[in-house]
Amino acid sequence: MAQDMYDEYLQSYLNYVVVERGLSLNTRTSYQQDLNRFFKFLRHQSPVPKIETIDRLLIMTYLNELSNEGKARNSIIRMVSSMRKLFQYALRQKWLMADPMAQVHPPKKAAYLPAVLTLEEVERLLAVPDVTTNLGIRNRTILEVMYATGLRVSELVNLKLDNLHLDLGLIQTVGKGDKERIIPIGDLAAYWLKKYLKEVRPMLGQVQDESIIFLNGHGHGLTRQGVWKLIKAWVSAAGITKDVSPHTLRHSFATHILENGADLRIVQELLGHSDISTTQIYTHVSDKHLREVYEKSHPRA
Known part of the structure; x- marks a missing residue:
């Protein structure tokens, strides 16, 4: 089933970012949270798409859903970054033949002034x-x-x-x-x-x-x-x-x-x-x- 495959894809990718890229546990956790959310969205599609059938339209539908839920612009930017890195890895692993993120552009980063104590x-x-x-x-x-x-x-x-x-x-x-x-x-x-x-x-x-x-x-x-x-x-x-x-x-x-x-x-x-x-x-x-x-x-x- 595609659902089971998503678990395998995620575990393979997370092992890669820790073992080969040497990223921190915090970064790994961040990727895991983002991608789990994306895969949850995919699992609610009917039928559940295989990774090689995911296209730009499906990804844009997901990002629009995040926006409609009121997710902050910077959170969506981070999500796009996490998904882009996953699909780049999927291409190298030959799980798919074309990158669906190639024509997906994140929103511009929101101007942000941090809270500061007097x-x-x-x-x-x-x-x-x-x-x-x-x-x-x-x-x-x-x-x-x-x-x-x-x-x-x-x-x-x-x-x-x-x-x-x-x-x-x-x-x-x-x-x-x-x-x-x-x-x-x-x-x-x-x-x-x-x-x-x-x-x-x-x-x-x-x-x-x-x-x-x-x-x-x-x-x-x-x-x-x-x-x-x-x-x-x-x-x-x-x-x-x-x-x-x-x-x-x-x-x-x-x-x-x-x-x-x-x-x-x-x-x-x-x-x-x-x-x-x-x-x-x-x-x-x-x-x-x-x-x-x-x-x-x-x-x-």
Whole structure:
């Protein structure tokens, strides 16, 4: 059956992206989610099409369905990218003779200005954890480190003890594409990190992984989803009404240092962006801040 074949196609492709292309688990998961959704659509067709009979019309029908469901433009762009890579692989495997994605063009990327916390909101967020408790000290440390370094949440949860060079005021991390970078860490974040490592980490249950820095109460490493839920709870407790995610702290880090005079190339290095065009989104956020200050401050604005 075609349905069973789709499972085989997906597994073959996912093995390829991990083993031969060396892509991260997060990227593999993203492809898997996108393609599972596409295959679910195909399985609801009557009859269920074989992969070699999928054409541009069927693909456009699927993309229009996503649009009608209210899917964000950038989500559809990602879906098109995932499908394009799958069909390129299918061609090499000779599962089909022509690429149905050849004449499929993604929508233009939506202009996107990320949510950014004000300095006052950052202070309110940092004040939420109860630092008279072990987990409160851990939570304050997580917030301090994320805001001080701009780490992605995946980089934070994978941070290891040998990544720390606190005597030098530096930490190292491995980001997207296995790109390693060295990041300065400020005195306040270093203070909380040292306090957590000395006073709290040894108390968080029986440590299951001696190398991972941030642990839950059972001694296991925190997950990306776990940190996401924690930050949502802290944001609510701080009375912040913006749509805040772990990435918001990264956005705030970049925006605040740009507003205080950092060079865009330096911010690119700190964030680990391979292309400076990715970093330039923060100049738009910073420009917005400048306009707001001007309009409030200039007597004839």
